[in-house]
Amino acid sequence: MVVAAVIVGCVVLAVLAFLVPRLSRHPERGTQRTLGAGARAGGKAPGILGRIFSKPFHSSSRAVSRSGSAGRRSRGRMPF
Numbered sequence: 001m002v003v004a005a006v007i008v009g010c011v012v013l014a015v016l017a018f019l020v021p022r023l024s025r026h027p028e029r030g031t032q033r034t035l036g037a038g039a040r041a042g043g044k045a046p047g048i049l050g051r052i053f054s055k056p057f058h059s060s061s062r063a064v065s066r067s068g069s070a071g072r073r074s075r076g077r078m079p080f
């Protein structure tokens with residue numbers, strides 16, 4: 001369920017970044033903040049479990065960042 005939510009969030013951010021690049025920054029930062037809170041909460045587990053629990057949130061945050069930047073980059077490459 002969480003994986004599907006992250007995928008949908010990435011797609012929505014990519015489309016939003018393509019259509020309105022400036023307005024896409026705020027939702028991207030909000031998503032990053034939410035995923036960062038999950039990573040911090042998972043990181044409080046003791047020892048190696050903390051890294052294991054926080055890793056999915058870090059990789060999801062990276063995916064959100066990549067999808068937003070890819071949408072803005074492709075918008076910049078448009079010929080018109």
